[in-house]
Amino acid sequence: MIIVMKQNATAQEIQNVESKLIELGFKTHPIMGDVKTVIGAIGDKRLLNIHAISQMQGVETLVPIMKPYKLASNELQQTPTIxxxxxxxxxxxxxxxxxxxxxxxxxxxxxxxxxxxxxxxxxxxxxxxxxxxxxxxxxxxxxxxxxxxxxxxxxxxxxxxxxxxxxxxxxxxxxxxxxxxxxxxxxxxxxxxxxxxxxxxxxxxxxxxxxxxxxxxxxxxxxxxxxxxxxxxxxxxxxxxxxxxxxxxxxxxxxxxxxxxxxxxxxxxxxxxxxxxxxxxxxxxxxxxxxxxxxxxxxxxxxxxxxxxxxxxxxxxxxxxxxxxxxxxxxxxxxxx
Amino acid sequence: MIIVMKQNATAQEIQNVESKLIELGFKTHPIMGDVKTVIGAIGDKRLLNIHAISQMQGVETLVPIMKPYKLASNELQQTPTIxxxxxxxxxxxxxxxxxxxxxxxxxxxxxxxxxxxxxxxxxxxxxxxxxxxxxxxxxxxxxxxxxxxxxxxxxxxxxxxxxxxxxxxxxxxxxxxxxxxxxxxxxxxxxxxxxxxxxxxxxxxxxxxxxxxxxxxxxxxxxxxxxxxxxxxxxxxxxxxxxxxxxxxxxxxxxxxxxxxxxxxxxxxxxxxxxxxxxxxxxxxxxxxxxxxxxxxxxxxxxxxxxxxxxxxxxxxxxxxxxxxxxxxxxxxxxxx
Amino acid sequence: MIIVMKQNATAQEIQNVESKLIELGFKTHPIMGDVKTVIGAIGDKRLLNIHAISQMQGVETLVPIMKPYKLASNELQQTPTIxxxxxxxxxxxxxxxxxxxxxxxxxxxxxxxxxxxxxxxxxxxxxxxxxxxxxxxxxxxxxxxxxxxxxxxxxxxxxxxxxxxxxxxxxxxxxxxxxxxxxxxxxxxxxxxxxxxxxxxxxxxxxxxxxxxxxxxxxxxxxxxxxxxxxxxxxxxxxxxxxxxxxxxxxxxxxxxxxxxxxxxxxxxxxxxxxxxxxxxxxxxxxxxxxxxxxxxxxxxxxxxxxxxxxxxxxxxxxxxxxxxxxxxxxxxxxxx
Amino acid sequence: MIIVMKQNATAQEIQNVESKLIELGFKTHPIMGDVKTVIGAIGDKRLLNIHAISQMQGVETLVPIMKPYKLASNELQQTPTIxxxxxxxxxxxxxxxxxxxxxxxxxxxxxxxxxxxxxxxxxxxxxxxxxxxxxxxxxxxxxxxxxxxxxxxxxxxxxxxxxxxxxxxxxxxxxxxxxxxxxxxxxxxxxxxxxxxxxxxxxxxxxxxxxxxxxxxxxxxxxxxxxxxxxxxxxxxxxxxxxxxxxxxxxxxxxxxxxxxxxxxxxxxxxxxxxxxxxxxxxxxxxxxxxxxxxxxxxxxxxxxxxxxxxxxxxxxxxxxxxxxxxxxxxxxxxxx
The missing domain is CATH 3.20.20.70 (Aldolase class I)
Structure with a gap:
């Protein structure tokens, strides 16, 4: 998952999001851009209610990386089901x-x-x-x-x-x-x-x-x-x-x-x-x-x-x-x- | 209900539609336009499966006149429900x-x-x-x-x-x-x-x-x-x-x-x-x-x-x-x- | 064109619509249903601004019968254009x-x-x-x-x-x-x-x-x-x-x-x-x-x-x-x- | 911009994307997840035709971080235009x-x-x-x-x-x-x-x-x-x-x-x-x-x-x-x- 912080997010807000992610079991990976900071959150937590993070101060948006469906996707099963x-x-x-x-x-x-x-x-x-x-x-x-x-x-x-x-x-x-x-x-x-x-x-x-x-x-x-x-x-x-x-x-x-x-x-x-x-x-x-x-x-x-x-x-x-x-x-x- | 006949509908096709409508209990009212014929079908038959008529030879389309909902409409009950x-x-x-x-x-x-x-x-x-x-x-x-x-x-x-x-x-x-x-x-x-x-x-x-x-x-x-x-x-x-x-x-x-x-x-x-x-x-x-x-x-x-x-x-x-x-x-x- | 009058349209309103249609060059054909009256208007008036009729007292809706495109339709030209x-x-x-x-x-x-x-x-x-x-x-x-x-x-x-x-x-x-x-x-x-x-x-x-x-x-x-x-x-x-x-x-x-x-x-x-x-x-x-x-x-x-x-x-x-x-x-x- | 690589992307494919990004003037920041790798690309290149990167081998999708409109957004001008x-x-x-x-x-x-x-x-x-x-x-x-x-x-x-x-x-x-x-x-x-x-x-x-x-x-x-x-x-x-x-x-x-x-x-x-x-x-x-x-x-x-x-x-x-x-x-x- 990628968390995009707002342009004017404070260092404290960024740190709060990181702490919350770590608390939820993610490894975090912040990238400071010229204008915005984004935080990479590593870990497959499809089952977590991670959308709440979008509510935290300074957060602009969340970008999920993993597909929300697991068993129906061909990420796990590559051969077609017959x-x-x-x-x-x-x-x-x-x-x-x-x-x-x-x-x-x-x-x-x-x-x-x-x-x-x-x-x-x-x-x-x-x-x-x-x-x-x-x-x-x-x-x-x-x-x-x-x-x-x-x-x-x-x-x-x-x-x-x-x-x-x-x-x-x-x-x-x-x-x-x-x-x-x-x-x-x-x-x-x-x-x-x-x-x-x-x-x-x-x-x-x-x-x-x-x-x-x-x-x-x-x-x-x-x-x-x-x-x-x-x-x-x-x-x-x-x-x-x-x-x-x-x-x-x-x-x-x-x-x-x-x-x-x-x-x-x-x-x-x-x-x-x-x-x-x-x-x-x-x-x-x-x-x-x-x-x-x-x-x-x-x-x-x-x-x-x-x-x-x-x-x-x-x-x-x-x-x-x-x-x-x-x-x-x-x-x-x-x-x- | 109004039945619009195709431009090239034959007199026989028009008559078949009228007969079918009468059989279903409608009174019919054909109007011969310059190009197309339309048939007015009088009678509130919301419960009938009238769409089958759209399948008959020579029929272009059906135009319902009555609303398909009766109890939810204000046609019968004018005062607002509280x-x-x-x-x-x-x-x-x-x-x-x-x-x-x-x-x-x-x-x-x-x-x-x-x-x-x-x-x-x-x-x-x-x-x-x-x-x-x-x-x-x-x-x-x-x-x-x-x-x-x-x-x-x-x-x-x-x-x-x-x-x-x-x-x-x-x-x-x-x-x-x-x-x-x-x-x-x-x-x-x-x-x-x-x-x-x-x-x-x-x-x-x-x-x-x-x-x-x-x-x-x-x-x-x-x-x-x-x-x-x-x-x-x-x-x-x-x-x-x-x-x-x-x-x-x-x-x-x-x-x-x-x-x-x-x-x-x-x-x-x-x-x-x-x-x-x-x-x-x-x-x-x-x-x-x-x-x-x-x-x-x-x-x-x-x-x-x-x-x-x-x-x-x-x-x-x-x-x-x-x-x-x-x-x-x-x-x-x-x-x- | 078919004009559907409201359930509670008065005889005067129905007559006004008919007069207006006749003034615009249509032949009219009223059908009194059990609940609503509809008026068939005969004449191909694609070029007229007939939608104004929908504004008249007592009118519920207009139903056009002719397609609004004439030259692009196959009503006039049946053979495919190559x-x-x-x-x-x-x-x-x-x-x-x-x-x-x-x-x-x-x-x-x-x-x-x-x-x-x-x-x-x-x-x-x-x-x-x-x-x-x-x-x-x-x-x-x-x-x-x-x-x-x-x-x-x-x-x-x-x-x-x-x-x-x-x-x-x-x-x-x-x-x-x-x-x-x-x-x-x-x-x-x-x-x-x-x-x-x-x-x-x-x-x-x-x-x-x-x-x-x-x-x-x-x-x-x-x-x-x-x-x-x-x-x-x-x-x-x-x-x-x-x-x-x-x-x-x-x-x-x-x-x-x-x-x-x-x-x-x-x-x-x-x-x-x-x-x-x-x-x-x-x-x-x-x-x-x-x-x-x-x-x-x-x-x-x-x-x-x-x-x-x-x-x-x-x-x-x-x-x-x-x-x-x-x-x-x-x-x-x-x-x- | 974030580039999400496919689950089965090879190390070579990941490196090719990084090289391309650097060539285009971005600073890159790869994050290896448990399942997928994502690459953060730092630099505001709204004017570049970066979508071509989505065509490269091993790329799953691009996620833009900056809004594509700049002058119409309130990122630069915060006060309302009157x-x-x-x-x-x-x-x-x-x-x-x-x-x-x-x-x-x-x-x-x-x-x-x-x-x-x-x-x-x-x-x-x-x-x-x-x-x-x-x-x-x-x-x-x-x-x-x-x-x-x-x-x-x-x-x-x-x-x-x-x-x-x-x-x-x-x-x-x-x-x-x-x-x-x-x-x-x-x-x-x-x-x-x-x-x-x-x-x-x-x-x-x-x-x-x-x-x-x-x-x-x-x-x-x-x-x-x-x-x-x-x-x-x-x-x-x-x-x-x-x-x-x-x-x-x-x-x-x-x-x-x-x-x-x-x-x-x-x-x-x-x-x-x-x-x-x-x-x-x-x-x-x-x-x-x-x-x-x-x-x-x-x-x-x-x-x-x-x-x-x-x-x-x-x-x-x-x-x-x-x-x-x-x-x-x-x-x-x-x-x-």
Missing amino acids: IDLGDVKIGGNEIVVMAGPCAIENEKDFITTAVSVKNSGAKILRGGAFKPRSSPYAFQGLEEDGLKIMVAGREATGLKLVTEVVDTRDVELVNKYTDIFQIGARNMQNFRLLSEVGMTNKPVLLKRGLSATIEEWLMAAEYIIAEGNQNVILCERGIRTYETMTRNTLDLSAIPVIKEVSHLPIIVDPSHATGNWKYVPALAKGAIATGADGLIIEVHLNPPTALCDGPQSLRPERFGTLMDELRLVAQSINRTI | IDLGDVKIGGNEIVVMAGPCAIENEKDFITTAVSVKNSGAKILRGGAFKPRSSPYAFQGLEEDGLKIMVAGREATGLKLVTEVVDTRDVELVNKYTDIFQIGARNMQNFRLLSEVGMTNKPVLLKRGLSATIEEWLMAAEYIIAEGNQNVILCERGIRTYETMTRNTLDLSAIPVIKEVSHLPIIVDPSHATGNWKYVPALAKGAIATGADGLIIEVHLNPPTALCDGPQSLRPERFGTLMDELRLVAQSINRTI | IDLGDVKIGGNEIVVMAGPCAIENEKDFITTAVSVKNSGAKILRGGAFKPRSSPYAFQGLEEDGLKIMVAGREATGLKLVTEVVDTRDVELVNKYTDIFQIGARNMQNFRLLSEVGMTNKPVLLKRGLSATIEEWLMAAEYIIAEGNQNVILCERGIRTYETMTRNTLDLSAIPVIKEVSHLPIIVDPSHATGNWKYVPALAKGAIATGADGLIIEVHLNPPTALCDGPQSLRPERFGTLMDELRLVAQSINRTI | IDLGDVKIGGNEIVVMAGPCAIENEKDFITTAVSVKNSGAKILRGGAFKPRSSPYAFQGLEEDGLKIMVAGREATGLKLVTEVVDTRDVELVNKYTDIFQIGARNMQNFRLLSEVGMTNKPVLLKRGLSATIEEWLMAAEYIIAEGNQNVILCERGIRTYETMTRNTLDLSAIPVIKEVSHLPIIVDPSHATGNWKYVPALAKGAIATGADGLIIEVHLNPPTALCDGPQSLRPERFGTLMDELRLVAQSINRTI
Whole structure:
């Protein structure tokens, strides 16, 4: 950590800061510049409440040197994490596509969709049984009945399941049915929920919060890993900006950034990012070429009748064509789907 | 609702949309413009999943006419809601100041702080027993022990209590101790938690999410009110922008906007908004002059040693001076503190 | 245009609005809903100052139906615009890569760079002679001497030139040397400069403003086209968000959106978007797969000594490898480079 | 400046960076931490292109210690700058209100407005003769005829004039008429225009850019001051965020921040910030209580007929009432209007 002192800090103030740092267990290293003094503080004290030092007389600002996330960073673990789901692995050379409807509506349609996306090459089946909706008047999901339908989809196709959990009280229940927990964007900083799924051994798909920085996102992953569950899959799904022609702004730059600072795999959700099925194929291809380890795409048999997010869902046939296109893009960067 | 058809929509497409609208229970009213056709759809169907219509062939966009929040808006209730806490009322002519430390650390300091802020004119005592922290390594709060200390603070001063609840499983517990539930910014769209506090009859201080629109914030209030609990206090605490010299950007414009569209009281948290105690007095005065119904301000006996958010906390004496200044500002707009 | 009246608007207020609309040349079409009245106003009056109507008693809001840009939209021109620079065409099946240093520093290095990027497959040579820098103390460019060096680069390679113009007073001068004018992000709403280049017949590369909406960007193009110059190339270069791990957030969603609403070609600048050469290759590939018509990439012989934007510049050999990779990605979507 | 080396940087890489720093004229000061090495570089080299160092092998990041603006900061000049316009002074204890229409439309109305705002207590008359409009089809201003009308307004009232200049070619012309140049938000980084007004001796009202950081805003002021013109008045006018219920988000936090880091006066424009006259009075009061040195407010005789920005303009009588309210707020913080 570096402590920058104010231009007019007194010798006494500088000494007080040094004493405080030493008391906290740092070795100190003052540098007297022409105008300002800075103090280097040596020691990895990520767990200390060091921000209080910024309150001391004469201190201008603190500059942390170590990243605040440790387990999610590649400072300790250099090799990429590969999530092992048996037949399916996330984070290796193969790109994994997850597909299915926003919400589970009924068993017949869900199984038809499941069979179709499997035939097109999806490896994981998505579906929502607990839906966090911005309006209390919107469809909130079928809950446990929805989970049972998902299992029927798994049985019919052999696909793995991913579904969202929104309440600490439901973690145990959802754990009985799903293969991957999904933590939605609105719950990315629901720290209790993160800890709870961290205490299971199921992989967790962690969506980036609506306006989360990449650092905050990795700190959320840290909450899960700190409980002992290393199997975190990051999911970029668009961030909030002032632009209104898409629902969110898909931040594909997050892919190379994550690859530089973390060992965790990262997938992309172009459906929620754009909110418009017409933009999904272009951005799905873009995500693959940028280096995403996978995609999660909404597919619905008849989008105009969908109970949730119809406007962003592809029909199964459009999804099939897209998968063919994605295979070519994956090949062009020496990966497979 | 208005449906705007594309420039090249066919007569058949227009008719299909009309038929669908009629089927959903709307009366339709097409207007043929020189270039585009728009269809007026009469009927208040906030509860319908009308967005599917945007998926129909030939449709360019939907324009809702009714606000998506009903109970939080002043379309039905024109008179301002006044939250009645006995001696203290929030939303009337008197401006209410809530103050106290970010986190409860120990009983002695908490009571000393409580007595001090009471003497300065605060009416409600704040303190955190459950702390949602971005790092899993940061202090997470004293939990029930913290709540007990808060009650000791109430007994010593007669001040009412406000404290955050972060997990649906804790609502019952917190309800036993607090006078006002606080829902933090990170949980503004934790819909299960909103419903849970909506099922109690305690007032709820609902902080605006880090990047929530005013509409989403009112929709979150709607979740609480829809369960039967009308006692919602909105709290503006800064939104996320690209500016880095303050932690968040305090959006004081939200005050006149809320006053125009809603009947709920609104207070301001300058401490979390700026993250810097030096900016708190200026913005506290600004908030009052702009029309806020109250403030929530962090006060700590010795900010450099605070376990949480020291840099944004005022010392008790600075808080006392600020209260004197605020009284004058309140007077200048014909209100009291 | 649709005028939404307030819930409590009086019959007289509604009539006043209708009279005003008729006076402005609209045909009116009122729809009485159960709660609110809306008035459809027929007539394409993009040029009128209709927003004043929003000020009338009883009016809640105006909803425009027509897009505010006309010449830049594909409502009138459905076929894509292809910019014809002789050998090189922008907006067709072939993807065009522009490359070169941020600033022109000296003739020898510029020509070496030019030859190298040509050999790697670039078709257009970029370089800055007038540099808009955020600090008055930073290198501001070689001005006319720089333009002369650019011409030497063109003569040595046959590549076309693109360079920025920052002042209305320089348009005539720059016009003598360049093949394409560049309007930088900071000047996207320098309307006088837009009009001035609109009065030439040279193609204009119009960078998206730092926080411009897609609509504002197309309105800026409209300024150029309205003066008679149709040859506008849009350039996405990242928008400002709260994320700090990249300089800007590259908005690749803008590609399919522009393709849907406009006939203009769109290229992408991954160098300025990310500010970090390490992220440039991934996003260059992503941009191509998403559908960009071209790229503009910074290349410098020795980035650590660059007078401007070294950190985001690729070395020529890295650029060469990238071009090979891009060719494969282009192929995978049936385009060429 | 502090250079943070990567965790795995080699001794050779560290030495290369030190050598480079010494070559650039810095004294170096390496600190070997347990995990990373950081190098302190002593010397105020704001003018050097030091960012190239971030490109060197083994470098993780650079941390500047000195502020990039020097003349605009209060590191050199501690006393507040007071702009002296004869009778009127900006930046002292008295709060100065500027008022008038968005655009000059005709002499009669302008003079009527001028007399009215003067009687209400405004000290400076605003009006636009050159209007930067997002649409090429919108009213662009009366140009020199407008400036002449402004002078008639000054003669009729004795008020000082402020008006916008949008093109380097017009600076000389506008200089003949106005008392204060206004640089609009869209031109905040039109560096040529900044330099040009910097070469005059007239005060410059510098609006914050639509998405400018406070640091960039001060760097823009630096451009003006670096040419010899110290008379810069900063004007906060709202920044771009995702919120749509106001046109921009007024950032009143900028007031205490500017007061902490700069000696320049700062005023607030609630009219452009909100885009809605109904919100102007609340935010005008808020701005004063927060510590603004002045306000600039749009006033129009008949807003529904205004050629520009009618929806945000106050009628003269409402402005008069507001001035009475503002006087009380100013008094409450020991200032006058």
